[in-house]
Each structure stands twice: as C-alpha cells, then as structure tokens.
Amino acid sequence: NRKKVAFIHTVGVAYFFLATFGVVYSCIFIAYPVVYTEPKDIQWRSICLIYVFINIIGNYFLGILNKSNYTPGIQVTDPPTSWKFCSVCDRYCPPRTHHCEICKVCILKRDHHCFFFCQCVGLRNQRYFIPYTYVLMFYFLERTDPYK
Numbered sequence: 001n002r003k004k005v006a007f008i009h010t011v012g013v014a015y016f017f018l019a020t021f022g023v024v025y026s027c028i029f030i031a032y033p034v035v036y037t038e039p040k041d042i043q044w045r046s047i048c049l050i051y052v053f054i055n056i057i058g059n060y061f062l063g064i065l066n067k068s069n070y071t072p073g074i075q076v077t078d079p080p081t082s083w084k085f086c087s088v089c090d091r092y093c094p095p096r097t098h099h100c101e102i103c104k105v106c107i108l109k110r111d112h113h114c115f116f117f118c119q120c121v122g123l124r125n126q127r128y129f130i131p132y133t134y135v136l137m138f139y140f141l142e143r144t145d146p147y148k
C-alpha cells in the first residue's frame with residue numbers, strides 16, 4: 001500500500017511538471033508563431049504566459065514547503081473541551097484537525113490529501129492551493145484560445 005501511494009504521488013508530480021512545461025513550450029514555440037503574425041503579439045503573449053507560469057510554480061512549491069501537520073512541541077495533559085482525541089496518534093488535537101490515513105499524521109484544518117502536493121492541504125498551505133488551482137485553470141484555457 002505504501003508503494004502504491006508513492007507511485008501515485010510520483011505520477012501526480014510528473015503529470016504536473018509535464019503538463020505545465022508542455023503548455024509553455026507548445027504555446028511559445030509552436031502555436032504562437034503560427035497564429036500570430038506580428039512579433040509584438042508573440043512577445044506580449046509569451047510574457048503573459050510566463051508570468052502565469054511563474055505564479056503556478058511559485059504557489060506549487062510554497063504549498064509543498066508549508067506543511068499543515070500537527071506536531072505539538074509540548075504534550076497537552078489537560079486540553080480544552082473542544083479538543084478531540086486522535087486514537088491513531090494517541091494524543092489530543094486542536095479543533096478542526098483530522099487524521100490523514102495516507103500522511104499518517106493529524107492535519108490542522110484538513111481539506112484533502114493532494115496527490116500533486118504529495119501531502120495534505122490544510123491550515124498552512126491552503127493559502128497557496130487555492131490560487132494554484134485558479135491560476136492553473138486560466139493557464140490551461142490559454143491553450144484553446146489560439147485555435148478559436
């Protein structure tokens with residue numbers, strides 16, 4: 001099962017990099033010179049696309065680097081009543097914390113397990129996940145634009 005998860009994570013990351021680099025490459029080097037005759041149009045379009053591309057890569061790496069794992073520095077012996085007990089981690093966790101079966105750790109404000117980020121999206125990296133998905137959507141729409 002651990003091997004299966006590692007395989008899916010590898011496929012997710014590989015797909016992400018192939019798709020994002022593939023769109024930049026095919027737009028700038030293949031589609032734009034065919035669709036636009038003015039070199040100014042090609043340059044302007046390319047700059048816009050690279051700006052979006054940098055935003056995707058930046059949010060992607062910040063989302064991976066900021067982990068939402070709950071790792072307490074001190075053991076809480078008398079937690080507030082809103083805290084619940086995680087039987088897997090064998091300790092009390094803050095409200096809105098959920099245990100992830102894949103990460104094998106409790107995640108603060110857990111949203112979902114992301115196979116592109118190779119970890120859970122929660123308190124600290126949701127801020128990067130949301131712009132990441134939105135920018136990615138506009139980015140892939142760009143590909144269809146020249147063929148209208």
Ligand SMILES: [Zn+2]
Binds near residue numbers: 090106
């Ligand atoms: Zn847990």
Ligand SMILES: [Zn+2]
Binds near residue numbers: 113
């Ligand atoms: Zn997870």
